[in-house]
Amino acid sequence: MGVQVVVAGADDSAYEAIEEHFERWEQVFSRFRADSELNRVNASSSWLVRVSLLFAGTLRTALAAASATDGLIDPTLGGALTAAGYDRDFALLEEAGAPAAEGQPGEWRSVRSGERFVFRPPAVVLDLNGVVKSLAVDEALNLLPGDGFVSAGGDIATRGETTVGLPAGEAVKLSAGGLATSGKTRRRWLRAGQAQHHLIDPATGRPSTSHWLEVTVAAESCVAADVAAKAAFLLDSDGPGWLEERGLPGRFVAPDVVFTNQVWKEALAP
Amino acid sequence: MAEGPRVAAARNRAASAKRALAALSVVGFLGAFVLVRAAHPGAAAPPATSNEDSSSQSQNDDESRGFGFGGGSISPPQRAVPDVQTSTS
Numbered sequence: 001m002g003v004q005v006v007v008a009g010a011d012d013s014a015y016e017a018i019e020e021h022f023e024r025w026e027q028v029f030s031r032f033r034a035d036s037e038l039n040r041v042n043a044s045s046s047w048l049v050r051v052s053l054l055f056a057g058t059l060r061t062a063l064a065a066a067s068a069t070d071g072l073i074d075p076t077l078g079g080a081l082t083a084a085g086y087d088r089d090f091a092l093l094e095e096a097g098a099p100a101a102e103g104q105p106g107e108w109r110s111v112r113s114g115e116r117f118v119f120r121p122p123a124v125v126l127d128l129n130g131v132v133k134s135l136a137v138d139e140a141l142n143l144l145p146g147d148g149f150v151s152a153g154g155d156i157a158t159r160g161e162t163t164v165g166l167p168a169g170e171a172v173k174l175s176a177g178g179l180a181t182s183g184k185t186r187r188r189w190l191r192a193g194q195a196q197h198h199l200i201d202p203a204t205g206r207p208s209t210s211h212w213l214e215v216t217v218a219a220e221s222c223v224a225a226d227v228a229a230k231a232a233f234l235l236d237s238d239g240p241g242w243l244e245e246r247g248l249p250g251r252f253v254a255p256d257v258v259f260t261n262q263v264w265k266e267a268l269a270p
Numbered sequence: 271m272a273e274g275p276r277v278a279a280a281r282n283r284a285a286s287a288k289r290a291l292a293a294l295s296v297v298g299f300l301g302a303f304v305l306v307r308a309a310h311p312g313a314a315a316p317p318a319t320s321n322e323d324s325s326s327q328s329q330n331d332d333e334s335r336g337f338g339f340g341g342g343s344i345s346p347p348q349r350a351v352p353d354v355q356t357s358t359s
Binding site (some may be wrong): 003006008064065067068133149151152153154155156161162163164165166167171172173174175176177178179180181182183184185186187214216217218219220221224225227228246247248249263264267268270 | 338354355
C-alpha cells in the first residue's frame with residue numbers, strides 16, 4: 001500500500017500475522033502489481049468475474065460506503081485516477097507536460113457483488129482504495145492479543161487509549177474505534193503545471209476542488225472514519241454539517257485556519 | 271445395422287435429460303444473479319406506493335445504515351507526546 005504500518009500491543013506471532021495480513025491485502029488490491037486480483041478483475045472482458053471472498057467482501061463494503069455517502073466514495077473511479085495521471089506507484093510519478101486526460105464520473109450503481117462474484121460493465125475500472133487501507137487496519141486490530149493500536153499511513157484503529165497527533169499540531173486521546181485523515185497535502189503531482197491529487201470528485205471524474213487541505217474524523221471503526229473523512233473533504237463547505245448530522249467529530253484544516261465541528265468541540269471540552 | 275426401437279427410445283430419453291440439465295443450469299445462474307442484485311446496496315428501488323412491495327427500498331436503506339459510522343471516542347489528551355500521528359497518506 002506504500003505506507004508505513006505502525007503496530008502497538010503485538011507479540012511476535014501477532015506481529016508476524018499482521019505483516020502477512022497487509023502483504024495479502026496488497027497482493028489482492030494493489031493497482032500497481034500486474035498480478036493483483038484487482039488488476040485481473042479490471043482486465044476481464046466479462047461482465048461477471050469470479051473473485052476471492054476477500055475481494056467480494058471488500059467490494060461489498062465499498063458499495064455500502066457508496067450507498068451511505070450518496071456515491072461520494074465510489075469504487076469505480078480507477079479510470080479517473082489513471083486519467084488524472086496516477087498511473088503508477090506514487091514514488092515513481094513524475095511531472096508531465098501533457099495535461100490530465102478527461103476523467104469518467106463514478107458508476108457505482110452499475111456494480112454488484114455476490115459472495116464470490118463481481119458483476120460490472122467491463123469498461124468500469126474498479127479501485128477499492130477508498131476503503132482498503134482502513135478496512136485492513138480494522139482487521140489487523142483483531143489480530144492483536146489485547147489492547148493496542150494499528151496505524152497504516154495515519155489511519156488508526158485502537159483498542160485501549162491511544163494519544164494521536166493531529167495535522168497542524170494538537171493531539172487527541174482515542175479510546176476505541178478508529179480515526180482517519182484524508183486530504184490533498186500528499187499524493188499530489190503535476191500535469192501541464194496543474195496540481196492533481198488522488199481524491200476524485202465522482203460527479204466530474206476529476207480531482208476535487210475542495211478548499212480543505214485535510215479532514216480528520218473519529219468513528220466507530222477506522223473504515224467508517226476514513227469514509228466519513230473523505231466524504232467530508234469532498235463535500236467542501238458542507239462537510240462539517242454532514243458530519244454533524246451523523247454525530248461524527250470532524251476537524252478541518254484549511255490553508256489559513258483549523259476548524260472543528262460542534263461534535264468535536266464537545267468531545268474535547270474540559 | 272438398423273437401430274431397434276429400444277435404442278431409439280434410449281436416445282430420446284438421453285436427449286430429454288440433456289435439455290433438462292441445460293434448463294436447470296440457466297435457472298441456477300439466474301437464481302444466483304437475482305440474489306446478487308438483491309444483496310447490493312445500490313440496487314434500484316421500485317417507486318414506493320401503497321400497492322407495491324417496498325422490500326427493495328427497505329433493504330437499500332438498511333444496508334446504508336448498516337455501514338455503521340457510529341461516533342468516535344475522542345477526548346482531551348493526557349500526554350503531550352502522541353503515540354502515533356494521523357495524516358493524509
